[in-house]
Amino acid sequence: MHLTPRLLRRNSHVRLALPAPSAEQVLLAVQAALRAPDHAWLRPSRFLVLQAEQLEQLAEALVAATPDCTQQQADKFRSMMRRAPMVLVGIAHLTDHPKVPEVEQLHTVALALGYVQLVLDELGFASVWRTGDLAYNPQYRPALGLADNEKVVGFLYVGTAEGSKKPLPELHAQDFVRWQLPG
Numbered sequence: 001m002h003l004t005p006r007l008l009r010r011n012s013h014v015r016l017a018l019p020a021p022s023a024e025q026v027l028l029a030v031q032a033a034l035r036a037p038d039h040a041w042l043r044p045s046r047f048l049v050l051q052a053e054q055l056e057q058l059a060e061a062l063v064a065a066t067p068d069c070t071q072q073q074a075d076k077f078r079s080m081m082r083r084a085p086m087v088l089v090g091i092a093h094l095t096d097h098p099k100v101p102e103v104e105q106l107h108t109v110a111l112a113l114g115y116v117q118l119v120l121d122e123l124g125f126a127s128v129w130r131t132g133d134l135a136y137n138p139q140y141r142p143a144l145g146l147a148d149n150e151k152v153v154g155f156l157y158v159g160t161a162e163g164s165k166k167p168l169p170e171l172h173a174q175d176f177v178r179w180q181l182p183g
Helices: 003-009 023-033 052-065 071-080 102-122 138-144
Strands: 045-051 086-093 126-130 150-161
Touching: 003 102, 023 045, 023 102, 045 052, 045 102, 052 071, 052 138, 086 102, 102 126, 102 150
Parallel strands: none
Antiparallel strands: 045 086, 086 150, 126 150
């Protein structure tokens, strides 16, 4: 299939089951991701691939990292890590650079994670991208093994689509484009 039809039908899937992509399929997706625009060739994209026991370990590490964790919070962490058979964590490995601000490096990693999502879609897998408190709260950094110069860009939950697809919203390009400067 050509790229444009695939992009026009791209959709998130919240119900994901086995099988998950193989190691070879993940590496193919990451190889494509490394082609994302990258000012000064800093190569900020890193990916953490978690499955099975590793997802359970992460859930327990998140429980341990949460001060005064309630049973409800603990159950939520455990449930989050059971949403898909694989989670790819997109990580920005940030470099201090005089011409490439942090935001540009974050954009590179976001685009790279999007490329991963598209390649996995082409290979027949479904996914949903999530962020939230787990991505942005510094108390979870040690559980994810992040260095001081790293940030989570997103969690890509991946597997095989289960159930029906959610409807795509009707969007029209002309509603999102201006053809001239204001005034």
